[in-house]
Amino acid sequence: MKFQTKAVHMGQKPDKQTGAVVPPIYQTSTYGQEAPGEHHGFEYTRAGNPNFQNLEAAIAALEGGKYAVVFSSGMGAAMGLLMQLSSGDHVIATEDAYGGMYRALTRLSVQFGLRVSYISGDDADELQQAITPQTKYLWLESPTNPLLNVIDIRTLANVARQKGVAVIVDNTFATPALQSPLELGADVVLHSTTKYIGGHSDVIGGAIVTDDDRLAAGADFSRKAYGFNPSPFDVWLTHRGIKTLGLRMAQHCRGGAALAAFLSEHALVSDVFYPGLSSHRGHDIAALQMKGFGGMVSARFNVPVKRLKQHLARFRFFRLAESLGGVESLICHPATMTHASVPAELREQRGIRENLVRFSVGIEDSDDLIADVKEVLDSLR
């Protein structure tokens, strides 16, 4: 079965009782039992729900994995993995990890003695040296947020796995439509389904996918034991979104490429970050490990920061908001928004400067989007 067929059909068996083509929302906290302990496989929705299972079947199929576990959010999914560690365990992450991830790892290290270190992600030797006997996870993201750095997943996964370190890849930006981390050697794929998978900016959710029995059971335990479960309705909405993932990503890729090309030519733009540009640092690796370059584009502007920030709410179609991956275009100022929890000097060091703007290109017609960007840039001259 090909990608788009799986997206439509996996986990979407018609309801047996009524024939309803779309499985209903099992909006229930609990399930009646025939006798104590005798039930239909569901006891309490924190532990399990038919809607969870349906979405898990779809996401697992799209990522090509054996198990999926859905969570309340992308961070909930991350916690589903992190709560499997003990104090003294070591996690290696890439320097430009998602800002919320950085915040969580920092706090977990202070409060619970998790050891955390960061690598640039473009050097296998650097990773080799960072691994200690306590290292449990290598936490990768590619392309990264907001600079769209591309990490050679296969090369780094090889190094980590030889030392028994589980490789986790946050595939939120690429989605399974464009990148399959399990095929590249990852042990776990993580998603903020809030973004492209849900795709409509109306629900928060997360998921992990893995072939590893132990990591899957641990994630399932974390969800149940610590309460990182989503709601049945949210999961149902996410499942509605996933059916068009392939179509949406194709359009996001077209729009992303068009915007990146437009910005590259503009006099007020000093740098454009888009994996599809041949000038992008990770372009060659992206071309090998991705089927398309996605809809996220970042750029630095040669404009006084105050003026730039004043204009960010003036777009017609690009709404100034956190988050990404929805059908509608969004724009974001990483230094004050998504990456505000990263200390200023660290941000500077990692290239997340005050003149950096991130675009999440939606599925609108790219002519309209480019006209919108052109108009605001013209007014900035």
Ligand SMILES: *Cc1c(COP(=O)(O)O)cnc(C)c1O
């Ligand atoms: C948004 C995001 C997360 C966190 O997901 P939430 O659903 O907001 O908790 C993690 N990783 C990446 C790359 C993200 O963009």
